Amino acid sequence: MRRPLVRALARPLVLAAAAAVIPLASAAPATADSVIVGGFPVDVSDSPWTVALSSRDRFGGTRSGQFCGGVAVGPSTVLTAAHCMGEDVLGAPPDQLDDLKVIAGRTDLRTGEGQEIDVRETWVNPGYDDVTNAGDFAVLTLAEPLPRESVIAMAAAGDRAYEPGTSAMVYGWGDATGGGDYADGLRAARVHVLSDSRCERAYPGGGDSAYLADSMLCAGEVLGGRDACQGDSGGPLVAEGRLIGLVSWGSGCGRPGSPGVYTRVSDALEKLGWDVGAARGAHTAP
Template sequence: MRHPIARALARPLILAAVAAAIPLASAAPVAADSIVVGGFPVDVSKAPWTVALSSRDRFGGTRAGQFCGGVAVAPTTVLTAAHCMGEDVLGAPPEQVSDFRVIAGRTDLLSDQGAEIAIREVWVNPGYDPQSNAGDFAVLTLAEPLPQDAVIAMSAAGDPAYEPGTRATVYGWGDVTGGGDYVRRLRAAYVHVMSDARCGEAYPGGGDGTFLADSMLCAGEERGGRDACQGDSGGPLVARGKLVGLVSWGSGCGRAGQPGVYTRVSEVMRTLDWDGRNAADGRHGTA
């Protein structure tokens, strides 16, 4: 499920520019009724803060150049995964990708719905560790603002949304089977937030990866079948109406006992010194 710079099994959830770059064969097959995996179609009007990252020059026009997801947390501020901004992904530093866009307000990637907005600035968390996937987030500043009602609030530390057992929803345009079956229309899947102890058991270190509770959160189903997958990286995990996670990494797609791992949004807020007062115009710190 994840990306060529990491381990074969515990890898970031990104859609590669070259199909051979991601070892899709390593992903275990999921149940036949698993349609993000184990999910359902959703109109973007139900999740207007969910956006797609696009570069047709790099990824082709079949899916409007979509390669990762993102989430609007202020009119000109989009969060995504740091690993989506790597030169091995984009072919160049992000500021040199001339057609790098955020696609907002679009359910079907090939429709003319919504808008494609240029990126004015990219800030990648300097604390991001590509080996452990800790700190896997980046901030995109848009050249044009989104409507205020197209942004979502973030959950600070201690929010009940992080409590184990809380039902959450993950959104994306990625692989729906774990076998390279990418969709044009936005999908969502219901998962449950898992305890740090359970996540640590699932990813204690080694080939499957290491769960780090300070910067990561995991969610899924014990029996598998619902999960994010390739192409969903950087997309939102939402619980109790707030953003709690960004799709980051995991082992396979929808595997029993192998939940998806997300960047913990409370840690993003701490790193950015984000207290809600700066949400109106997208200002953020770089602490």
């Protein structure tokens, strides 16, 4: 089984991180006005829980060292994709990366606005399967807390936000065209939650990983064109004002019939043993 084009992606222009680069040859063709692939620019104040993961030592300083996204679910707690913490991306275990930071409140990665906060602790889901991409989530504990208004609620199992057809937004600083054009400013794209049956038809296994409804959901457009892409991994998919997914994987970016696949947040909640009814900010990794 060939692994799909996982979206944990270092920028191909950063030679220091060449080992983390995943080829873009199979990415969707660029379009003249596409961003995050088919999206639009947003200010981080509109989604203050969207954060960037950064290591200048590994990925250079042009865009603040950004390599993945994340989402603040508590003042000191950030969810991201497990594959963002892999040694193939970071070059070392995350606890050995001296300058791993979370950047909050920064729309344009070329500026110094917002906060750069040290990561005090990383926890990667031990059940993450890097072949099937199931269980693709990790928890970062921050050395300093974010304001409570920078935290988003999470959708538990049975929440209507997971229903097919629901309008959702995905956020990130990743590839804006599918051709390696990484955004300096935060972008968003409006997509729709798709049915499990449609996702299973799109990814039945074989050439790509199989879609596993218990731990994944997918979102996009039937005709393609709007999607997350390289560098957006770990970033939020939000519907009805709640976090429902983390950017995980897909085949290309914005291709018809190949929607983006996300870690299902309700599955992560269950595995972490977190109570979404409890006060936000009390979450800790197992």
